Amino acid sequence: MERTRAWRRCQAHKHSPEKAIRLMRFRPEKNWKLMYTRADKLFRARQLGMSYPIRSVRQLLDQE
Template sequence: MNELRNRAWRRFKNRINSGRGIGTDDCWKPEKNWKMVYLRSEKLSRARQLGFEYPRKDIRQLLDIELINGE
């Protein structure tokens, strides 16, 4: 069995065996600072996760929407 065990293989195995494997949730963390979320679609999905509406609407806008939908 002639396997190539170069530096990339050693780094991969070290990462797997170190407890920080590929399958853990440490690979991706959402942004904590709202200003750092750049795309509008990302802001919409993050706002949905956090449980508030984005973009924020004031009372006047909400009343206008209700009037349009009511007619």
């Protein structure tokens, strides 16, 4: 197998530590239980366009 400059560049990109750091830093939590603080949950809910905390119809009627 001939290892060309393109192969070396591809390997360097695939195994670069910057890529791993970038993925770890910006990976959002996939499970609400894993999000530790209320501020994180509110921020993520705002990103997703959800209302948090989730309130029942009865709670919403009582609030008004």
